[in-house]
Structure formats: structure tokens, C-alpha cells
Amino acid sequence: MKVFIAGMGVFTASGENCSGNLSALLEKRHGIHASSRDIDTLMGDFPIAKIAYTNNELAAKAGVSTSWPRTALLGVIAAQEATASSGLDFTKYRAGFISGTTVGGMDSTENFFYSYSKNKTAGHISQIINHECGKISHLIAENIQAKDFVTTLNTACSSAANAIAFATRMIKTGRLDIAVAGGTDALTAFTLNGFNTLLLLDDELCRPFDARRKGLNLGEGAGYLVLVSEEIARQNNCPVMAEVSGYANASDSFHQTTLSDEGNGPYLAMESAIKMAGLSAYDVGYINLHGTATPNNDLSEGNAILRLFTDKIPAVSSTKSYTGHTLGASGGIEAVYSVLALFNQTTLPNLRFEISMPGTELIPETEARKIELRHVLSNSFGFGGNCCSLLFSKV
Amino acid sequence: MDLYINGTSSISAFDSQQGLRFDNKNRFICIEPDYKLIIDPRQLRRMSRIMRMGLASAIKTLEVASVQTPQAVITATGLGCLDDTGNFLVKMCDPDNRMMNPTAFIQSIHNTMGGQIAMHLKSNCYNNTFTQDVLSFEHALLDAIMLLEAGTIESVLLGGIDELTELKHELTSRLYKAQKLCEGYFGQGEGSAFFSLSSVPSAVKLEAMILSQNSKHGDICDYISNHLALEKKTLILTGKCGDKSDEAYKSLENIFGSTATIDYKKFCGDYPTSCAFAAWLACELLQQKIIFDAIAQPKHIIIYHAYPDRPHTLIHLSGC
Numbered sequence: 001m002k003v004f005i006a007g008m009g010v011f012t013a014s015g016e017n018c019s020g021n022l023s024a025l026l027e028k029r030h031g032i033h034a035s036s037r038d039i040d041t042l043m044g045d046f047p048i049a050k051i052a053y054t055n056n057e058l059a060a061k062a063g064v065s066t067s068w069p070r071t072a073l074l075g076v077i078a079a080q081e082a083t084a085s086s087g088l089d090f091t092k093y094r095a096g097f098i099s100g101t102t103v104g105g106m107d108s109t110e111n112f113f114y115s116y117s118k119n120k121t122a123g124h125i126s127q128i129i130n131h132e133c134g135k136i137s138h139l140i141a142e143n144i145q146a147k148d149f150v151t152t153l154n155t156a157c158s159s160a161a162n163a164i165a166f167a168t169r170m171i172k173t174g175r176l177d178i179a180v181a182g183g184t185d186a187l188t189a190f191t192l193n194g195f196n197t198l199l200l201l202d203d204e205l206c207r208p209f210d211a212r213r214k215g216l217n218l219g220e221g222a223g224y225l226v227l228v229s230e231e232i233a234r235q236n237n238c239p240v241m242a243e244v245s246g247y248a249n250a251s252d253s254f255h256q257t258t259l260s261d262e263g264n265g266p267y268l269a270m271e272s273a274i275k276m277a278g279l280s281a282y283d284v285g286y287i288n289l290h291g292t293a294t295p296n297n298d299l300s301e302g303n304a305i306l307r308l309f310t311d312k313i314p315a316v317s318s319t320k321s322y323t324g325h326t327l328g329a330s331g332g333i334e335a336v337y338s339v340l341a342l343f344n345q346t347t348l349p350n351l352r353f354e355i356s357m358p359g360t361e362l363i364p365e366t367e368a369r370k371i372e373l374r375h376v377l378s379n380s381f382g383f384g385g386n387c388c389s390l391l392f393s394k395v
Numbered sequence: 396m397d398l399y400i401n402g403t404s405s406i407s408a409f410d411s412q413q414g415l416r417f418d419n420k421n422r423f424i425c426i427e428p429d430y431k432l433i434i435d436p437r438q439l440r441r442m443s444r445i446m447r448m449g450l451a452s453a454i455k456t457l458e459v460a461s462v463q464t465p466q467a468v469i470t471a472t473g474l475g476c477l478d479d480t481g482n483f484l485v486k487m488c489d490p491d492n493r494m495m496n497p498t499a500f501i502q503s504i505h506n507t508m509g510g511q512i513a514m515h516l517k518s519n520c521y522n523n524t525f526t527q528d529v530l531s532f533e534h535a536l537l538d539a540i541m542l543l544e545a546g547t548i549e550s551v552l553l554g555g556i557d558e559l560t561e562l563k564h565e566l567t568s569r570l571y572k573a574q575k576l577c578e579g580y581f582g583q584g585e586g587s588a589f590f591s592l593s594s595v596p597s598a599v600k601l602e603a604m605i606l607s608q609n610s611k612h613g614d615i616c617d618y619i620s621n622h623l624a625l626e627k628k629t630l631i632l633t634g635k636c637g638d639k640s641d642e643a644y645k646s647l648e649n650i651f652g653s654t655a656t657i658d659y660k661k662f663c664g665d666y667p668t669s670c671a672f673a674a675w676l677a678c679e680l681l682q683q684k685i686i687f688d689a690i691a692q693p694k695h696i697i698i699y700h701a702y703p704d705r706p707h708t709l710i711h712l713s714g715c
Contacts, residue, residue, distance in 0.1 A: 042490060094608070102504065113488040125569050132474060132667075133505070134527035148608045151527045151534045154475070154505035162523055169541055193487050194500030251468075251513035251522045257501050268519055383501065384510025386522055 003168045004395065006238035007086025007226030009078040010336040012323040013049035013219055017081050022340050025348045026368045030322040032205055032217050036196075040189040046201045049219030049324030050187055055107075064143060067126070069105035070220075072136045075184030076143050078222035078332075082180055083144045086226040088236060093177035096149035097141035098167040099224075100159025100183030102328035104133035107188045136184065146180045154328065156382030157290070158249075159183050161331030161390055164225060165247035171229050178232060182224035182332025191327065192218055198257065206293035206325075208318030209302065209364045211355040216292045219324025223332030225339070242339045245375065246279075246391030248272030253385050258296045263304030265387035266290075270308055270377060273389040277375070284314045284391075285373040286347055288338045289364070290381045291318020292325050301379065302360035314377075317350035317365040331380035331388065338378040338392050345373055396544050400712070401597035402460025404452045405588035405675040409662040411685045422564060423584035423664030441498070442511070445476050445558040448587040449508035450515060453554055460591035466548035467521035468512050471535035471555040473528045473667020474563070475505035481562040508556055521548075529634075529700070531555065532670040533708045536604055539592050554589035555671025559664070571638075581637040584664015588671035590678075599678045602695070602711040612646070612707040619697060620650050622711070630680065630693040632659040632673045634700040643701040655690040659698075673698045674710060681714035 008018055013031025015021030024031070034050035036043045051058075051074065058073035059066040062080065079097070083090065109131045115123035130136065134152045141150040149170065153162045160183025167181030185191075195201050195218060202215035225244075233240050250272065252265025259265060274281055290301055298318075305313065319337050320326075326333055341348050350364035374394050381387045408416045408423035416426045425448060430439055433451045442450070449470070457465065483499040486492065501507075506524040513522050521542065525534040532555035539551040564583055571577045592601070605615050623629060631651055635641045635658040663672040677696040679685040698710040 042493065110484070110488065113484050117485060117488040120565075125566070125573050128566060129570065132526070132528050134473070134531070137527065149606070151525060151530070153524060154526045155509070155522070155524050156504050156506055166523070166538065169545075173541055173544070189487060190484065190500075193495055194483065194497070194503070197495050197497035197500055249521045249523060251510070251519050253513045253517055253519050255514075256507070256510055264519060382506070383504055384506040384522075385513060386506055386510065386524075 001172050002230045003171045003227050003244045004230065004233045004240045005225050005242045005244065005339055006088065006228045006233055006240055007082045008241065008336045008339060009081030009085065010223040010333055011074055011078040012221035012333055013051050014322040018336065018340065024322060025319065028349050028351060030351055032324050036192050039187055040192055043192060043196065046203055047205055047217045048187055049217060051220055068139060069108040069130050069136065070186035071101055071103055071105060071184050072139045074186055074220060075136060075222040076140045079140050079144050079180055079224045082224040082226050086238065088178060090145045090178060093232065094148045095146040095178040096170060096176045097137055097146040098151055098163045098179055098181040099137040100153045100163040100328045100331060101133045101136055101185055102154055102156055102159060103185050103188050103191055104136050105130035106190050107186050110189050144180060149176055155386035156384055157327050158331055158380040158382040158386045158388040159328035161380035161388035162249060164331065164335055164390055165249060165388060167227050168244045168247060171227055177229055179227045180224050181227055182335060183329040184222035185220060185327045185329040187218060187220040200294050202293065205352055206321060207352040208291035208293040208321050208350055209298050209357060209362060210353050211357050213293045213295060213298060215294050217324040219326045221323060221326045221333055222329050223336040225335055240395050241343050242392045243395050245393035246273035246277035248276060249388045251385045252387055257383050259300035259381060261300060261303060263300040265385050266301050266304035266379065266381055267308055269387040269389040270304065273377065273391045277391050277393065279375060281309050282312050283375050284377050285371060286315045286341055286376045288334045288378045289316050289318040290379040291320055293320065297381065299357060302357055302362050306360055315347045315365050315371060316362065317348050319348055321351035334378050335390055338376045342373050342376045342392055342394055345370060347371055396594055398540060398543055398601040399593055399595065399597035400590050400599040400601060400678055401593050402456045402591035403589065403675050403678045404455030404459060405586065405672060406448045406452050407586035407663045407672050408584055415662065421582040422559060423582055425585055443476060443479055443502050445478065445556060446502065446508060446511055449554060449556045450511050452587045452589040453512045453552060456589035456591050457552065462550050462591050464516050464518050465550045465552035465591065467542050467551040468509055469523050469535045469538050469551060469553045470509040471525045471531035471668050472505050473526060473531050473557050475526065476503050476507050477558055477563050478560045479503040481560055528667050529702055529705065532668045533606060540604065543592060543594050549594050551592045552589060553592055554587060555668030556587040557585055557666040557668045559583055559585035559666065577638065579637040581660050582664050584666045584669065586663050586666065586672045588675040590674065598715055599681050600713045600715055602713050605709040607707040615707050615709045616647060616650060618709060619647065623654055626695050628694040629654055630690045630696045631656045632677060632696060632698045634660060634669065636660055636665045640703055643703045647701065657687065657689055670698065670700060677712045681712060
């Protein structure tokens with residue numbers, strides 16, 4: 001059974017919806033304008049891709065309670081766009097919501113802890129009730145009426161990609177008719193400080209796949225696909241944007257926070273996703289890279305690409321140069337970007353690339369270029385060595 | 396496709412020899428093994444408590460199942476690595492003593508156990524982590540079932556893990572008090588239970604798993620009444636907590652009739668992935684490794700969870 005994409009929604013610092021994100025990509029406008037100090041005044045000054053709205057503004061936009069954690073607020077806005085664009089009435093089908101997140105309700109939990117750390121009896125306990133990752137999905141699923149199956153994956157930065165793969169399998173095995181799948185993550189002091197203690201943040205704008213890259217910029221956002229079975233798409237005359245033709249999950253199994261130099265996990269994930277679709281590496285026209293701009297990720301991913309695609313490297317680019325690294329949401333946002341590239345038959349420019357990485361000599365796309373695309377690969381790799389690649393094909 | 400559990404191991408507050416570890420704060424605390432006998436001491440030094448519990452029960456499970464390298468590793472955790480998360484948060488939120496430790500951040504992520512197991516096994520196989528509060532373990536089991544039914548692999552390592560920390564205990568107690576939930580409550584708990592699942596016949600068979608669609612649990616009612624009409628040697632393990640949340644179980648209790656029933660959280664406490672403990676206990680009971688007075692030799696065990704405002708779940712295991 002084939003699984004199709006019948007709707008999409010995306011919300012990042014570079015665009016509020018699919019069309020806003022697409023024009024930002026084509027016009028090379030990034031969203032990395034804020035400072036880590038806007039979130040944590042005690043931190044050093046690092047660029048971040050923060051969505052300009054406050055939580056109250058987001059809640060008003062989404063029509064939900066202001067008590068929701070930011071991760072849920074960002075997620076529900078992208079999920080509402082995805083749902084509306086599909087034109088489907090979820091209540092008529094078995095509809096599920098499958099989402100990736102790494103921080104869950106951490107922004108609200110932090111507010112509690114700022115009071116609690118001064119006085120053990122202080123803080124509003126209600127601020128921690130939505131801490132769990134699963135609570136975020138529950139809130140969003142209820143809002144968009146995709147309630148027949150709700151689950152959450154947390155495989156660090158590949159969470160949303162794994163959510164899309166799992167959702168596709170739920171439809172393929174006949175367990176769901178429709179699944180809204182992707183991920184959401186808000187910027188928090190917890191993740192900013194965490195990546196800072198690991199010395200992974202660049203104090204300038206990040207430069208994915210460039211020889212002089214120094215690290216990543218963190219971002220926030222959400223991206224969801226509406227996945228439907230062939231049957232549902234036909235019955236409803238859905239505007240099908242692409243097919244989920246392949247997906248694969250592999251462990252790099254090298255180190256908790258770094259990938260192997262040769263990129264074993266990335267290689268296996270890409271290779272297996274292509275194989276599942278019955279294609280060869282030569283059929284892939286564009287890869288939306290994981291491309292975090294850390295020295296380790298880009299080298300490992302580059303080496304895996306060189307090994308897999310050998311003499312015919314497809315067009316590649318990292319759109320984290322627009323959105324920052326949105327962690328658990330990145331696989332969802334980049335799945336939407338990959339489908340936008342495929343649907344519009346264009347490559348997406350990689351910003352701030354000048355000099356290729358020694359050893360790989362890979363040159364990412366730096367302009368939006370019209371190109372004939374049939375198959376697009378989207379890569380997501382996370383801490384714990386959790387690698388996931390998704391393959392989208394033109395219908 | 397028929398699926399079987401061919402090995403299991405657990406770390407919990409309950410030990411068939413040592414009894415129950417229950418402290419004076421009404422908490423179920425894990426009885427931990429001597430990890431040095433299971434995990435390389437050099438590795439052990441860098442591992443948090445939840446990582447030790449997870450990796451040790453994963454290793455033991457594979458030993459029991461005589462599986463060297465499973466073809467998929469799936470973990471479930473409701474709250475993830477709470478101790479490291481708490482440590483990092485507390486230090487971050489204290490402006491006078493802001494000494495944040497990168498290790499705590501690295502190890503705070505929910506998939507830490509899954510990643511550790513993959514590295515220990517030097518395995519590049521499928522690896523996934525589910526975190527849907529009380530349903531996390533059932534969803535991980537669903538993933539395992541789908542992988543095995545697809546027929547491309549024949550062995551999955553699956554586990555559910557959650558840890559209880561001082562901070563969690565303190566904050567959750569405050570929350571329960573605020574929600575007036577604490578009366579009769581069995582107590583908070585923790586644990587790690589792993590399973591080796593396979594399509595090759597073995598001592599315990601996975602007869603069924605049913606996840607109801609939200610609050611519509613007609614399927615589960617029908618399944619239980621049909622089963623009980625045929626099989627008398629059945630034990631039901633319920634996930635009751637002892638407090639007023641147990642009201643969610645009322646709708647099915649008349650169906651149970653005189654069937655032997657045990658509230659399994661009296662042995663492990665309440666925690667998001669306690670269902671994994673129940674499945675471990677069921678495997679032990681079906682193989683007569685543990686014997687309870689309520690029913691000497693159960694042939695079938697049904698693990699039933701009812702939650703207010705959440706789908707109900709059923710896992711049915713049988714002894715072969």
C-alpha cells in the first residue's frame with residue numbers, strides 16, 4: 001500500500017507557514033535574528049532562530065489556552081495548517097497524531113524551577129503538569145481531532161523523522177487511515193545551555209558544510225505532514241503532494257554525542273531508505289542534509305554521501321542555515337521543505353557556504369535552481385547515534 | 396503471525412527471594428544487582444543509575460534468550476533520564492552556583508538507554524524510543540509487533556524504564572496533593588524490564604495487544620468476556636494505583652466476575668512504564684518462576700490498564 005502526503009504545515013523563525021517558508025528559502029532570507037540572551041540573560045551571546053511571537057500571541061493565534069507550553073503552541077499552529085490544507089474531516093476516519101519532540105514542556109518547567117531554586121515551597125506546580133513529551137502530543141491531537149492513536153518519539157534530533165516513518169507504517173499495516181506526523185520543539189534555556197556546555201554553538205551565523213564551520217545555531221519550530229493511505233486519497237480526491245516511498249532507521253553505534261567519521265549510521269539509513277523504494281542511489285535528485293554545521297556532523301554526513309553516491313552526487317543543501325537546528329522538530333520541518341522542493345522542482349539554497357570541506361570537496365546548492373526532481377532524500381541524525389532517512393517521491 | 400517472548404529480565408522493587416523494597420516515604424525503590432558482574436566497570440563509572448538499570452536488564456534479557464544481537468532495539472520511557480535532567484535544571488536555575496555539567500545534559504535525553512544498548516552491542520540495527528506517558532511501553536510493543544509482522548526481522552529487544560528521584564517524588568507528591576489524588580495511593584515506583592521478542596515459538600506467547608481508540612473500549616470488553624468464557628485458568632493484572640483514579644476500571648470490573656485479579660502496582664509502585672513490570676511478572680508467573688496464592692498455575696494472563704481520559708490497553712500472554 002502506498003502512503004501519500006495530502007497536507008503540510010510548517011512554522012519556523014523564517015516563515016509562519018508553507019508559503020512563507022518557501023519564499024524565504026527561494027529568496028535566501030534566514031530567520032536567525034535573536035540572541036540566546038533573549039532566553040537566558042546569563043548566557044553568552046549566540047545567534048538563535050527564535051520565532052518572534054510571545055506565548056500569549058501564539059496561544060491567541062492558535063485559539064488555545066495560554067497555559068500550554070511553547071512546544072505545544074508551535075506544534076499546534078503547524079498541525080492546524082497541515083490539517084486545514086488536507087481538507088480532510090478527521091472525525092470520519094481513524095486519524096492519529098504521531099510526533100517527535102525532545103524538550104516537551106521544558107520551557108514551562110524552567111519557569112517553575114527559577115522560583116523553586118530560590119525557595120523549595122515556591123513555584124506554581126501547575127507549571128510542570130505538561131512537562132512530559134507525551135503531554136505535548138496529547139494537547140495537539142485533541143485540538144486537531146486526530147485522536148484515535150497518539151504517540152511521541154524522542155530519538156533526539158531524529159525524533160520527527162522517526163515519527164514520520166512510524167506513522168507511515170501505521171497506515172501501511174492498516175492500523176490508521178490518516179496520520180498527522182512530524183515534530184515540534186521550542187527553544188529553551190535547558191537546550192541552549194546544554195549545547196553550550198558541549199561547545200557546539202557557533203557565536204556567529206552557522207555555515208553548514210563549509211570548511212570554516214564552527215558549530216550550530218539553535219532554532220525552534222514545528223513541521224507536520226498529513227499522511228493518508230492510497231484509498232483515502234482516492235476517495236477524497238486529495239491534492240497529493242508526494243509519496244513517502246522509503247524510510248530507514250539505523251544506529252551509528254559509535255558515541256553518545258558524535259557520529260563516526262565514516263558515517264556508518266547515516267550511510268545505512270540513506271542506503272536502506274533508497275533500497276526500500278526499489279531505487280538506486282542515482283535516482284535521488286536532491287538531499288536535504290541534516291547539516292547542523294558542527295565539524296563532526298557535516299564531515300560524517302559528507303563522508304557517508306561520498307561512499308553511497310560515489311561518482312554521481314545529487315544536489316545537496318542544509319536548510320538549517322535558515323531555521324537553525326530545531327532539534328526534535330527538524331525532521332518534520334525538513335520533510336516539509338523536501339516535499340516543497342520536489343513539488344516545485346527546485347533546489348533549496350544553503351546559505352553562507354564558501355569553501356568546501358577538505359576531504360569531501362562537497363559543494364552544496366547555493367542558489368534556488370530549477371531542476372527535474374523525482375526523488376528527494378531528507379536526513380536526520382541524533383544523539384545516541386539515532387539516524388533516520390526519509391525518501392519522498394513525485395506522484 | 397504468532398509472537399513469543401523468549402527471554403526477559405527486570406530490575407524492580409520486587410524480588411521473589413528478597414521480597415519488596417518499600418521505604419519509609421511510601422516509595423517502591425529498585426533492588427539493584429551488582430552491576431560490576433553485568434557491565435564492564437570502566438563503562439559503569441560513566442553511567443547514570445537509569446542507564447545502569449536499563450543496560451543491565453537488556454544484557455540479562457539477551458542472555459536468557461540466547462540472542463547475541465537483536466535486530467531491533469526499542470525502548471519506552473515516560474519521563475526519561477530524570478536524575479540528569481533534574482541535576483542540570485537545578486544548577487541552571489541557581490544563578491549563584493551555575494556549574495552545569497555537559498554529561499548531565501548528554502545523558503538527560505530519553506534515547507540515552509537505546510543508544511547505550513546499541514553501542515554495547517556494537518549494533519547498527521533499528522533503534523527507537525517511545526515516550527507517551529503511561530502508554531509508552533504499549534506503543535513500543537506495538538512497534539515491535541509491526542517490525543516482526545513485516546517479516547524482515549525475527550528478533551526484537553524491547554524495554555520499559557523509568558526512575559524515581561528525590562526531586563520527582565517531591566514534586567509529584569505536591570502535584571497529587573494539589574489534585575487531591577493521594578488517598579489510598581500505593582506509592583510511587585520505578586523499574587526497568589526488558590523482553591526479547593521473536594516469531595520463533597517459545598515459553599510465553601503474546602496472544603494479543605489491544606489499544607482502545609481513546610475512550611471507546613468496547614473491543615477490550617468483548618475480548619475479555621469472550622476469553623473468560625473459554626479459559627478459566629486466567630489471571631488478570633490490573634494497573635490500579637489505589638487512589639480515586641481507579642474509578643476508570645469500574646466499567647470492566649463486572650466482566651471479570653470471579654476471575655483471579657491482582658493489582659500489580661502493589662509490587663512495583665506507580666510509574667509511567669510500570670506495564671513493562673506487569674509483563675515481566677506475567678512471564679515469570681506463566682513459567683512458574685514465581686507463584687502467587689491467588690492462582691497457582693495460570694495459563695493465561697491479561698494485563699489491563701484503564702486510565703481516565705486515555706485509551707485503555709490490554710496485553711494477553713499465555714504459557715505454552
